[in-house]
Amino acid sequence: MAFQGLEISVTPVARPDGPPPPLSGANLRRGLEASARLATRYGLLLGFLGVWQVASTAGWLNPSVFPPLDRIVTTLAEGILSGALLDDIAISLQRAGIAFAASVAVGVPLGLAMGQMPVVERALDPILQLFRQTSALALYPVFILLLGLGETSKVFVIFWASLFPILLATIGGVKQVDGKLLEMARSFGAGRLTLFGRVILPAAVPAIFVGLRLSGTTALLLLIAAEMIGANKGLGFQVMNAQFNFRTDLMFAAIFLLAFIGLALNAALVAAQARFCRWSEPR
Amino acid sequence: MAPTAPPSSPSGTDLPRTLAASRGEVSVRDLYKSFTLNRAALAVLRGLNLSVAGGESLAIVGPSGCGKTTLLRVLAGLETPDRGSVLIDGRPVVGVGTERAIIYQEPRLLPWANVLANVAFGLEVRGTPRARARERARHYLRLVGLEAFETALPRQLSGGMAQRVGIARALTVQPEILLLDEPLAALDAMTKLTVQEELARIWAEEKVTMILVTHDLEEAIYLADRVLVLSRETELPPRLLDVPLPRPRDRNAPEFVALRRDLMRSFGLH
Structure with a gap:
């Protein structure tokens, strides 16, 4: 009896209104994951440099101490x-x-x-x-x-x-x-x-x-x-x-x-x- | 076969073995060895006498602390006895020697060297040219069934595979005497049985004297011609037990089971 339950869960169920297999979607997701990894690795560094540049050109920081x-x-x-x-x-x-x-x-x-x-x-x-x-x-x-x-x-x-x-x-x-x-x-x-x-x-x-x-x-x-x-x-x-x-x-x-x-x-x-x-x- | 391998002889019969076995003879005379433990002298070997014929397979069993590993280390030349002597082919043992090779409980492989380099290590240490050493190492790697793993690093191997590499390394120096210190103790039950069978086959093929320390009584009966039983208590002298069973051995044969039962009873087990 226990095996029967297992079998039912393994049997593929027809999904007439399901989306088609997302072939290009898998590539897209991999690309997104890669850029997410890059973003977590270098995002803070880029943000820091960006803030420096903006703050210096906008005059929030003294540009003679922190030049752009x-x-x-x-x-x-x-x-x-x-x-x-x-x-x-x-x-x-x-x-x-x-x-x-x-x-x-x-x-x-x-x-x-x-x-x-x-x-x-x-x-x-x-x-x-x-x-x-x-x-x-x-x-x-x-x-x-x-x-x-x-x-x-x-x-x-x-x-x-x-x-x-x-x-x-x-x-x-x-x-x-x-x-x-x-x-x-x-x-x-x-x-x-x-x-x-x-x-x-x-x-x-x-x-x-x-x-x-x-x-x-x-x-x-x-x-x-x-x-x-x-x-x-x-x-x-x-x-x-x-x-x-x-x-x-x-x-x-x-x-x-x-x-x-x-x-x-x-x-x-x-x-x-x-x-x-x-x-x-x-x- | 390696160029230096002995000529093949009909295996399974006892006659060729005893004839070919003038080498690899071990004789232990009146051996004493004690250690200092918590400032008290602990005598582990107390006047032991033992003769092992060339090509024989001897197992040493006993409870922990009975001196079985100490005896093996004295035979290996890694420990010096307090008194008494060990003779190999009539010559006294001083330190390690090229006619002996040790297989340890841990594989003790060099983690930075690949499998082939590890197997060839013993020969290369002894000055054999690299190409020759590796060629012979390949032969013994095939013998333990690991020829496909030449370039693998030790960390990529399972416990049983690593131990087989250690066995191949010891065989590659073509010793007269193979000393095994609980070589299969760390392996899982299935792997242990497989490697036991391999050891029995290799021993028959290579015609080496094999001295095996183990705490596995079945392993002792499966592999040995005789079993030396050591005990911790000073009253009980060491005993030798013959294993007169045909090879290859059947662990479920009534004679096998009876021997195992006798051995277990001698340790007070049932």
């Missing part, structure tokens, strides 16, 4: 096309790039070693914690005294600050390697080097990527601070300099450039992470 977006974009395009901003972009990318590369070159190998050697980690941990908790900007004057006001001290302060995230993430990545996998590899006769290359290093890669992203963000943050304090070139300098000269359009152009660089760096690292860490993504 079209003027900022024009200034940005002029600066790039004339090459005036390109110099600043180049020098900023060079400073942050060298410092970031150095922090990775030091942090990853050091972290891999420290994660594997508890003695080394025990010995270095207190001093690392002290250095990490001391703001890099507080040490910037010290670096300037030691290294001069030139490029070296700027690169060094950025390197200093971005070293710790990548170093600590790498140590963490090595320490959380599954001991059962290590035992499995050892039982097949793996020596120290094989164990490192075939188990420890690949297992630490996802954590290293997290460290790379944190260090990248830190490098850009410190870049601006260092350029605001003691530079005569670079995007950080331009932000500060434009503000002194009431060139708020140029100021915002430099700010937007910095935001774009940050977004691009993050997008590149996310793409690399997706490529190398597919196995560790949540299902």
